[in-house]
Amino acid sequence: MPIYCTEKKTATIFFQRENGTKGQLIVSPAPVEIVCLQSNNQGKYIFTLAASGSNPDCSGDNGYQFGGDRIADSYQLGRLIPNYTSFGCSVQEIIFYPSGQTDVVHPVQYRISQRNNPDYNPSEGIQVKDGIGKVVFKEFGIKCNWVVSCDDDCPEGSHKCTHNKYPGYCCVPCKETGDRLKNIANKVGR
Template identity: 30%
Template sequence: MIYCEGSKKVTVTILSPKLTIVVDAPAMVVIGSKADSFTHVMTAPISESYNFFVSSVSMNPPGQTYDNGARVLSCPIPSINGKNISSNFDNYYGDNIGSCSYDVTLQGLSINGVLYPSDDGRFTVSCDDDCPPGKCKCHSDSYPGYCCNDCASTSAKLKAIGDGLRSKQ
């Protein structure tokens, strides 16, 4: 989806992990993916970690094998757990000969064609220097010079302070 047409800049805040990206407007923001690959020497369990959510892993080419000294074994398809890929198999790694190659698809939030990590694809967008709906703009000494606080929460806190002051009069 295209955001902030007619604006000068776009601020995209990825909610998890917390990350703020400022780009020239308009901005194309979509769930995106990129490909990666790895080759694993079969002398230890597979354990790969990424900054991105792993959406798929496949053997490339299919049907690969390795030798454990006693017999030829098929390369396993590792399991996916969020940003991690793992597989535990063949306890006699010292006898293994060979390696297995895998293709991995990583998922994140694509902003103007650049992929950023996103645990769940949730984000907010604000145009120019405005805060997203439901947020109030306030001054900040850190970049970008302002912050966006939850309006309802800020209003409730201010009301509680005012009520406390009135009760002391």
């Protein structure tokens, strides 16, 4: 886990969201620890399955028993399957998506409850801890290619210029500026 700005007072983290907007976070006290949060798109919901017991008349005994949790985005009722070992009662197939996991419920009576999956994150993100280990920022939908500057310094690969707006300076990326100047020179030289 990368730690930035040791023996400094503040850390400024520059990042870009997946929708293209840029963000900046100033953290004090430094150092800061930044962690890339991996995406987890196993499923948006947790479905809890409960099936009734069996009676010879296939009506179920309304004594629903826990059948486990399934993590998925949705489910669909599948085909009825004859089951001759259970007094001729049919069983119902339930298919959970996107995993394609199939459960067979016996007999036909069952209950499915749905709740949000707290671990569902369709995209990566970042988590930032301050110098005392407290999480000060956590957000998904941010690319894991942040840039950090310490105190009033500019990040590596940039040049510090004075500016009349707060905080009194700006950081100009050297490579981008060099590429622009080269492009202008090539156009003028033609």
